[in-house]
Amino acid sequence: DPAHVEGAYGALHKICEDSADALALQPGQVALNTLIPKFLVSFGSPSEYVRKMALGCVNQFVQVMAEALATNLDTYLKGL
Numbered sequence: 001d002p003a004h005v006e007g008a009y010g011a012l013h014k015i016c017e018d019s020a021d022a023l024a025l026q027p028g029q030v031a032l033n034t035l036i037p038k039f040l041v042s043f044g045s046p047s048e049y050v051r052k053m054a055l056g057c058v059n060q061f062v063q064v065m066a067e068a069l070a071t072n073l074d075t076y077l078k079g080l
Helices: 002-025 027-044 048-059 067-071 073-079
Strands: none
Touching (some): 002 027, 002 048, 027 048, 027 067
């Protein structure tokens, strides 16, 4: 259901916004190694809202340059 997906991305965006530093400092960045590639795939979503939220989620980790983002930097840049 698209409404559920949009709601989930809204919640994930808030989590990333509030907890970017904690997630980036997590040993091994286990959560980010899973989430960032999924966010990047969502850059191609047919839903403008999902694309916007996915980009917002990833952008939270640009300033801290999380290792999980650095690993996927080419995909991130291509998605912009």
